[in-house]
Amino acid sequence: MSDVARPKSSKGRNGRLLSGEEDLLLSACAESRRDYLREVVVMALETAMRQSELIALRWELIDLAKQTAHLVDTKNGDSRTVSLSTTAVALLKHRRPPGRATGQVWTGITTEAVKQSFQRACEPADIQGLRFHDLRHEAISRLFERGLHAVEVAAISGHKDLRMLMRYTHLDARKLAAKLG
Helix, strand or coil: CCCCCCCCCCCCCCCCCCCCHHHHHHHHHHHCCCCCHHHHHHHHHHHCCCHHHHHHCEHHHEECCCCEEEECCCCCCCCEEEECCHHHHHHHHHHCCCCCCCCECCCCCCHHHHHHHHHHHHCCCCCCCCCCCHHHHHHHHHHHHCCCCHHHHHHHHCCCCHHHHHHCCCCCHHHHHHHHC
């Protein structure tokens, strides 16, 4: 066993969008044959929800007046209520069917379909190596850059462990420098 090396722990990914990539990505998503893709990407950037949480999002668990969405089935097994930005609320209001809405927000969509559509949208945008899950990194980093504290960000993202939350956080040094004056 002396010749067997222990696996090294992963350094994680630095999943931030570069300058201008968000506009290119959203434009490519809008031009995609999948009309839902742009909305799902915007919601991912606004809420820091996992892809599976977005796809499972149900109208009856969304309170637009309180700007919240309750997630029942999350990766860590605990339910949580996510605060929704005004952008996310506006998107959902626009998407909401008339009358009492029930069922999934994006019906008939699978996580695999989102993954494949997202990768296809990255090609014309000339964005290399970006995964849908990187949008979660981007969203969490943006929450910190907006001035939210770790406990507040963890409440939105669902992280129980501060070390794991920090792996998802990639702050822009220029924005930190601006805060220093």
